[in-house]
Amino acid sequence: MNEMTPTREERVANLKGMGCARKRVEDARFTQGKGNYVDDVKLPGMLFGDFVRSPHAHARVKSINTEAALALPGVVAVLTAKDLEPLGLHWMPTLAGDKQMVLADGKVLFQGQEVAYVVAEDRYIAADAIELVEVEYEDLPVITDPFKALEEGATVLREDLEGQTEGAHGPRRHPNHIFLWEQGDKAATEEVIAGAEVVAEEMIYYHRTHPCPLETCGCVASMDKINGKLTLWGTFQAPHVVRTVASLLSGIAEHNIRVISPDIGGGFGNKVGVYPGYVCSIVASIVTGKPVKWVEDRMENLMATAFARDYWMQGKIAATKEGKITGLWCHTTADHGAFDACADPTKFPAGFFHICTGSYDIPVAWVGVDGVYTNKAPGGVAYRCSFRVTEAAYFIERMIEVLALRLGMDAAELRRINFIRKDQFPYHSALGWEYDSGDYHTAWDKALKAVDYEGLRREQAERLEAFKRGETRKLMGIGLSFFTEIVGAGPVKNCDILGMGMFDSCEIRIHPTGSAIARLGTISQGQGHATTFAQILASETGIPADMITIEEGDTDTAPYGLGTYGSRSTPVAGAATALAGRKIRAKAQMIAAYLLEVHDNDLEWDVDRFVVKGAPERFKTMAEIAYASYNQAIPGLEPGLEAVSYYDPPNMTYPFGAYICVMDIDVDTGEAAIRQFYALDDCGTRINPMVIEGQVHGGLTEALAIAMGQEIAYDEMGNVKTATLMDFFIPTAWETPNYTTDWTETPSPHHPIGAKGVGESPNVGGVPAFSNAVHDAFRTFGLTQAHMPHDHWRIWKVASDLGLHG
Amino acid sequence: MSKMHLKLKVNGQEVETLAEPRELLIHVLREKLDITGPHIGCETSHCGACTVDMDGKSVKSCTVFAAQAQGAQITTIEGIANPEGMHVLQEMFREHHGLQCGFCTPGMITRAWRLLQENPNPTEEEVRFGMSGNLCRCTGYQNIVKAVLAAASEMNSAKEAAE
Ligand code: FES
Ligand code: FES
Numbered sequence: 001m002n003e004m005t006p007t008r009e010e011r012v013a014n015l016k017g018m019g020c021a022r023k024r025v026e027d028a029r030f031t032q033g034k035g036n037y038v039d040d041v042k043l044p045g046m047l048f049g050d051f052v053r054s055p056h057a058h059a060r061v062k063s064i065n066t067e068a069a070l071a072l073p074g075v076v077a078v079l080t081a082k083d084l085e086p087l088g089l090h091w092m093p094t095l096a097g098d099k100q101m102v103l104a105d106g107k108v109l110f111q112g113q114e115v116a117y118v119v120a121e122d123r124y125i126a127a128d129a130i131e132l133v134e135v136e137y138e139d140l141p142v143i144t145d146p147f148k149a150l151e152e153g154a155t156v157l158r159e160d161l162e163g164q165t166e167g168a169h170g171p172r173r174h175p176n177h178i179f180l181w182e183q184g185d186k187a188a189t190e191e192v193i194a195g196a197e198v199v200a201e202e203m204i205y206y207h208r209t210h211p212c213p214l215e216t217c218g219c220v221a222s223m224d225k226i227n228g229k230l231t232l233w234g235t236f237q238a239p240h241v242v243r244t245v246a247s248l249l250s251g252i253a254e255h256n257i258r259v260i261s262p263d264i265g266g267g268f269g270n271k272v273g274v275y276p277g278y279v280c281s282i283v284a285s286i287v288t289g290k291p292v293k294w295v296e297d298r299m300e301n302l303m304a305t306a307f308a309r310d311y312w313m314q315g316k317i318a319a320t321k322e323g324k325i326t327g328l329w330c331h332t333t334a335d336h337g338a339f340d341a342c343a344d345p346t347k348f349p350a351g352f353f354h355i356c357t358g359s360y361d362i363p364v365a366w367v368g369v370d371g372v373y374t375n376k377a378p379g380g381v382a383y384r385c386s387f388r389v390t391e392a393a394y395f396i397e398r399m400i401e402v403l404a405l406r407l408g409m410d411a412a413e414l415r416r417i418n419f420i421r422k423d424q425f426p427y428h429s430a431l432g433w434e435y436d437s438g439d440y441h442t443a444w445d446k447a448l449k450a451v452d453y454e455g456l457r458r459e460q461a462e463r464l465e466a467f468k469r470g471e472t473r474k475l476m477g478i479g480l481s482f483f484t485e486i487v488g489a490g491p492v493k494n495c496d497i498l499g500m501g502m503f504d505s506c507e508i509r510i511h512p513t514g515s516a517i518a519r520l521g522t523i524s525q526g527q528g529h530a531t532t533f534a535q536i537l538a539s540e541t542g543i544p545a546d547m548i549t550i551e552e553g554d555t556d557t558a559p560y561g562l563g564t565y566g567s568r569s570t571p572v573a574g575a576a577t578a579l580a581g582r583k584i585r586a587k588a589q590m591i592a593a594y595l596l597e598v599h600d601n602d603l604e605w606d607v608d609r610f611v612v613k614g615a616p617e618r619f620k621t622m623a624e625i626a627y628a629s630y631n632q633a634i635p636g637l638e639p640g641l642e643a644v645s646y647y648d649p650p651n652m653t654y655p656f657g658a659y660i661c662v663m664d665i666d667v668d669t670g671e672a673a674i675r676q677f678y679a680l681d682d683c684g685t686r687i688n689p690m691v692i693e694g695q696v697h698g699g700l701t702e703a704l705a706i707a708m709g710q711e712i713a714y715d716e717m718g719n720v721k722t723a724t725l726m727d728f729f730i731p732t733a734w735e736t737p738n739y740t741t742d743w744t745e746t747p748s749p750h751h752p753i754g755a756k757g758v759g760e761s762p763n764v765g766g767v768p769a770f771s772n773a774v775h776d777a778f779r780t781f782g783l784t785q786a787h788m789p790h791d792h793w794r795i796w797k798v799a800s801d802l803g804l805h806g
Numbered sequence: 807m808s809k810m811h812l813k814l815k816v817n818g819q820e821v822e823t824l825a826e827p828r829e830l831l832i833h834v835l836r837e838k839l840d841i842t843g844p845h846i847g848c849e850t851s852h853c854g855a856c857t858v859d860m861d862g863k864s865v866k867s868c869t870v871f872a873a874q875a876q877g878a879q880i881t882t883i884e885g886i887a888n889p890e891g892m893h894v895l896q897e898m899f900r901e902h903h904g905l906q907c908g909f910c911t912p913g914m915i916t917r918a919w920r921l922l923q924e925n926p927n928p929t930e931e932e933v934r935f936g937m938s939g940n941l942c943r944c945t946g947y948q949n950i951v952k953a954v955l956a957a958a959s960e961m962n963s964a965k966e967a968a969e
Contacts, residue, residue, distance in 0.1 A: 027900040030908030031892065031915060033843020033883035040842040123833070124826065214847045214855060214909045214943045265845065265909030266943045298848040526907030526944045694903045697946030725852035725941070732938040733947040 011607045016546060017539030018753065021690035024531045025546075026524075035263045038218045039295050041233050046220070047076055049281050049294040050126035052116040052133045053304065054108035057144070057375040057718020058157070059137040061104050064116055069132040074125035076288055078133060079117040079280055081105040089279055092249060095272075095497060096349060097168025098178070098340035099160075100378060102276040107140070109157060109338035110377045111718050112303030117280040119292060142718040146312065146335040146372040149176040157338065157373045168340075169349040169371075178340050178371035183354040184431045189366040192327035196318030200403040205787045206391045208310035208335070208376070208712040210302055211383040212728065213525070215265025217305050218295030219278050221285040229256050230285070234278060236261045236553075237271040238563025240521060241497055243555045245274055250282060261553035267525035268702070269381040270306050272343040272565050299723045306343075307376070307712050308383030310335040311353075311391045317399045323409050325418045328357055328365040328430075330395060334380070336371050342380035343565070344387045345495040345502060351387025352486050352652075354431035358396035359440050359484040359656060360418040365430040375718045384702055384763040386487040386566035393483040397768035401480075401775060402784055410457075411772075412448060415482050416441065426749075433486060435654045436748050439682070443744045444482060447658035447680045450742060453478075456662060464780060473668050479661035479773025483765035487757040488571025488653040497562060503648045504572035505559035506580045508537065510641035512630040514623030515547035518580070521561010522573040523553040527695070527759055529569065532688045533577050536753060540581025541588075542608030542622040559644060567655070567757035570687065571748075576647035578752040583643035587629075591641075592620040594634050653748045653756035657681040659700075659769040665777045667804045670796030672708065672774060679765070680742040684756035693741050696762045701736050703766025705729055707774075709791040729791070778802060812872055816841065817885025827873035831865075832856040834872050835882065843883035843912040847941065854940030857913035858882045864920045866939070883912035886919055894964075895919055895957040904953035906944035914940050918954045926965075928958060 006014065016022045029035055066078040081103040084090040091099045104115040116133050120126035141155045148154060156162065156175040165172055169179035193199055219234035230252055236242045239259040247254040264271065277294045284292040296305060316329040334350065336342065344351040350369035357365050382388070400418075404411035419440040420427045427435040460476045467475060492501030505521040518537055522529060530550040538545040552558055561573060585605065592610035593600035596618055603610040610625070612618040620628075628634070629641040662676040679696055686692055709729030713721040722728045747754025767788075774790045775783060781802045786794065799805060809824040816839060823838045830849070835841040835858070844867055847853035851869040858867045859881040886893045895915050898904070905911040914937065921928065921936040928936065933954045934947070942950060 023900055024903065024905075026908065027905060028892070030905055030911050031883075031896040031899050032887055033841075033912045035908050035911075037842075037845065037909065039836070039846065042837075042840070122837075124829065212943065214853060214907070214941065215845065216847075264907060265847075266907040268943070295846075298850065298853075526909075528906065690903050694906060694945060694949060697948045698906060698944045699946075701946035702943070724850055725848050726850070730853075730941050730943065732941060733934040733951060734938040736934075736947045738948050739946065 008607060015538040015542065015544050015608065016535060018535050018685065018687050020535065020688065022531055022535055022545060022688055024528050026528060026530050037215055037263045037265055038220060038233055038235050041220045041262065043220065043222060043291040046291040046293055047119050047121060047288060048123045048126045049284055049292050050118050050123065050130055051114045051300065052118065052130050052135065053300065054104065054111060054113040054115050056108055056137050056139060057111045057142045058109060058140040060107045060140060061115065062136040062138055065134040066116065068134065069118060069129040072125065072129050072132060074121040075118065075129045076121065077119040077284060079103065079283065084283065087283065089249060089283060092274065092279055094339055094341040096340040096342045096344060097346065100339035100341055102279045110375050111720055112300065112377060114276040117284065119284045119288060142375045144374055144376060144714045144716060144718050146333050146374055149372050149374050150174050157375065176373045178336055178373060179349050180368060180370050181349045182368045184366035185364060186366040188364050189327050189329050192364050193316050193318045193329055196326055197321045198319045198406055199316055200399065200406040201316045202399065202402045202785050204313045204315060204395050204398045204785065206309045206311045206313065206394050207788055208307050209383065209706050209710050210307050210712050210728065211268035211270035211381065212302065212730065213266030213268050213270050216296045216298060216301040217271055217275060217277065219281050220291055220293045221281040222291035223285040223289065225289055229258065230282065231258045231260065232282065233260045233262055235264050235271045237267045237523060237525065237565050239523060239553055239555050240560045241500060241563060242274065244500065245498065246282065249279065259555045261523045264523065264525040267565065268384045269308060269343065269565055272381060273306055273341060275305055298725060302712065302723045302728055303720045304377050306379035306381040307337065308379065308381050309391060313391065313395045315395060315399045317403050319403055319407065323407050323414050323417055325360055325362050328362050330356060330367045332367065332369040334369050334371045335374050335376065336380050337374055337376040337378040339378040340371060341378035343382060345489055345497060347494055348387060351382065353388040353392045355389055355433060355484065355486045356392035356396050357429050357431055358393065359420060359482050361420045361424065362430055367431065376714060382566055384699060385760045386485060386489065389485055390764045390767060393764045394768050397481050397483065397772065401772055405779065405784060411480055412453060416444060419444065434651060435484065436651055436750055437746050438484065438654060438656055439744065439746045440482065440656060443656065443658045443680055443682055446742065446744060447660055447678060451660045451676065451678050474664045474666050475777040477663040477665055477773035477777030479663065479769040479771065479776055481659040481765050481769035481772060484654055484656045485761050485764050486652045486654055487567035487760065488649055489566050489568055490649060490652055492648045500562060501648065502562045503646050504561040504568070504576050505646045506573060506576040507559045507644040508580045508584055508642060510584060510626045512627050514543060514626040516543050517549040517551060518577065519551045519558040520573045520577065521559050522564040522569040525564065527569065528691050532691055533574065535687055536574055536577045537581050540578050541584050567760045570755045570757045571653045571751060572647055572649055574755055575649065575752045576645045579647060580643045580645035583645060584641060587641060588622060588625045590637055591625045591628055591634055595620050595628055650750050653684065653751060655681065655683045655756040655758060655761050657761050657765050659765045661769040661773040663773040663777065665774065665795060667799040670792035670799065672790065672795060674737040677737055677739045678742065679739055679762060680744065681758060681761055682744045682746050683758035683761065684746060684748045684751065685754035686743065686745060687755060692758050695759045696741050697739055699760060699762025700739055700766045701731055703763045704736065704770055705731050707767045707770035707788055707790060709789045711789050810873060812876060814875060815879045817881060825872040827871060829872040831867040831870040831872060831875045835867060841882050841884055845909055845912060847909065854917060855910055855913045857917045857940060859916055859920055864917050883916050886915060894960045898953040898957040898960065902949045902953040902956060904945060904950040910940060910942040914942065914950060922958050922961065926958060926962060930955060
């Protein structure tokens with residue numbers, strides 16, 4: 001060794017492996033305007049598609065006249081359901097076992113529904129042509145209330161399903177009913193509730209909202225008739241599934257379809273599904289022989305593409321007088337809109353909503369979810385959450401607060417005495433999950449201490465006294481939330497999407513000079529996969545992260561995977577990456593043994609090399625091994641150094657966290673000022689703390705939006721009242737507080753590197769924290785439940801209804 | 807619709823193109839001039855993804871007609887880096903993790919670039935207020951604010967050193 005020989009610490013630092021706050025490799029191009037998003041794709045002769053959409057929420061389509069539109073110079077085609085029907089594409093299957101109109105087939109069922117598709121030489125001509133398509137409608141009665149939809153004699157919305165009493169998820173008991181899905185033991189739960197010392201009951205509504213990524217959905221379809229290949233660029237969170245679906249729908253063989261997800265400007269669940277725009281663009285490209293681009297505008301995005309939530313959750317929670325929870329009951333009425341297009345694993349029509357026993361040891365529970373059709377847009381997507389986990393977390397974290405009120409108990413203490421204890425893991429929940437790991441008490445104590453919880457409660461009590469004396473008009477609210485997520489879907493034995501098991505994949509090639517490329521079945525939408533997956537590989541293979549290219553999103557080159565949503569990239573593809581890295585290392589060990597002329601058992605791994613045990617000066621670095629794998633014949637081994645891993649997770653992962661929000665609420669204006677937000681996350685092993693913190697900031701801000709103002713609201717005629725960013729609340733830098741982040745680290749026992757996923761935790765845990773703070777401010781005045789979003793008007797109304805305006 | 811002969815100076819270069827007067831500046835930039843750094847997030851002036859600098863002011867280019875831009879000097883994200891490399895703002899956005907999906911980033915940086923010329927020494931409040939026309943769905947702004955403040959202080963120390 002000489003002075004130039006790096007020390008072990010230097011070698012570790014050089015890797016930029018797991019645990020290091022590696023700066024992102026994506027940023028150089030994004031900060032210089034060199035990203036490549038779908039709308040940046042420009043092909044010779046490219047045409048533009050645009051939709052004629054329904055202004056009505058429920059109407060019969062009497063006629064469509066496209067003559068005037070077709071006469072406009074620059075208009076190439078106008079497609080209606082009649083044109084798609086011979087191809088069998090006027091309807092398409094949804095991910096939830098239902099079907100959805102691609103273009104209005106005789107009637108429209110929600111405002112903004114696709115009626116005709118115009119193809120023109122540029123987007124201005126397309127927009128002009130839309131105005132020229134004449135559609136004659138005949139109004140039908142509109143239903144926007146899911147409870148009214150199930151009334152006897154209610155207008156039948158889905159006439160196409162008339163007489164079908166069996167749906168994809170069991171019996172339908174009413175023409176507007178989709179399914180009843182149950183988990184747990186109903187009779188036993190009801191018995192416990194009937195005999196309980198204390199029962200708290202409440203209707204908790206989680207309103208309809210929308211993921212609204214900054215980039216809307218879009219695609220470019222290009223059919224090359226000469227070689228029969230279809231290339232489809234699009235904002236797809238699951239490009240491989242899109243390829244399979246496109247093949248099944250179009251009849252084009254799967255190898256002749258190439259799907260590319262380029263850079264994606266945020267997804268949050270909005271970009272999982274298949275939308276009519278994709279189908280129409282593909283058809284238009286086949287028909288015209290030209291590439292066709294379709295990018296929805298913001299109004300179309302908010303009105304028609306994939307809403308989230310809209311769950312009416314009736315809850316009962318039973319406990320002893322001392323506050324030990326004895327049972328939980330929940331009946332949910334789920335408004336799915338006009339088509340059941342939820343993006344859930346096939347066997348879970350209500351997603352993982354049955355994680356709603358939360359972080360608590362609840363001996364018996366039952367949930368039932370009724371899915372209902374209304375005249376609203378389809379969707380029900382997992383908006384920055386793992387399939388209805390956000391609804392579940394909101395439900396239980398509100399029920400706990402309601403129970404604390406009933407018991408007259410401190411809500412932090414009530415949580416503490418009901419937490420699943422560390423020694424109970426792996427824990428089997430009453431609703432059938434096996435929680436892999438957790439240490440809730442440690443996290444909770446750390447959080448309460450960090451914010452000086454008792455001090456806050458004292459201050460709150462003083463403020464209340466001052467309020468009563470008329471010295472202030474501001475109340476203080478302390479919002480508590482302790483959530484358990486369930487992410488990383490999921491085991492192929494019970495999780496699939498359209499029959500595709502929810503595994504994920506990674507394929508690695510090491511180059512002769514010791515750098516590498518790895519391709520995954522997932523696709524980043526801002527999570528920084530190119531940065532973090534290289535860190536996993538660096539730690540596993542000893543190749544510095546800076547020398548590893550990560551590629552995703554091109555189905556011609558990447559291995560098949562189910563994509564990125566539900567916080568599944570790290571739990572599933574991250575595991576595949578680690579295991580592929582281990583395969584590389586295993587082969588590297590054989591090569592090193594040959595080169596060093598020792599038995600492979602005599603070698604040990606050290607950061608970036610194999611070292612002969614007991615002889616530290618004898619080693620081969622990964623770079624040397626890589627070179628050898630290409631330039632020498634090694635007996636018994638194939639040349640090259642590559643590996644592929646398809647990972648089927650044995651279980652989900654269960655990240656958790658403790659969030660506390662402190663708010664000052666002006667009872668006269670309804671304004672809520674967030675003065676402090678503390679977020680402790682436990683996502684298991686931490687791959688890149690900087691990226692984790694960024695995910696938490698972003699998720700909390702989406703939670704802030706949802707809890708405090710964001711909604712997709714309809715009037716009684718089914719008009720969308722919040723279809724622009726003027727009405728649909730997205731916080732700016734001005735409204736958004738600074739957050740304090742913190743962590744504990746409880747690795748997942750079944751994940752190769754112990755990681756659990758984090759992207760969605762802050763949204764799942766954040767919403768109840770904000771909402772509980774609002775409720776808590778009015779707690780002593782008798783408020784038990786006020787529905788979100790808690791905008792100024794609604795908070796003002798709460799204060800007014802409680803008689804606080806004198 | 808008849809087209810007008812549009813002359814602009816974009817990122818220091820004289821350019822000309824034909825455009826309908828009603829065409830929006832963002833579409834002219836992206837589709838006619840292949841300047842795809844500025845993005846479209848709403849086309850209704852709410853999101854700021856399309857922010858460019860026009861004659862010394864931040865504008866939302868989805869709210870400027872081609873006709874209004876005749877003869878204007880325009881700087882987009884593509885024109886912000888120096889010949890020597892990235893602008894301090896670009897570096898600080900990377901350093902402080904001020905971006906995730908990157909879709910808002912060109913607009914954010916272009917806006918911050920003008921903000922720091924208007925107010926070279928802003929407080930956190932002034933940054934938050936001055937950037938409030940630009941929406942981000944990913945970052946929660948905390949790191950964007952950090953990046954802009956860090957860039958301001960870097961730029962100020964560089965200026966002091968030069969004086
Ligand atoms: S696209 Fe111009 S402000 Fe949103
Ligand atoms: S980084 Fe995605 S919108 Fe700002």
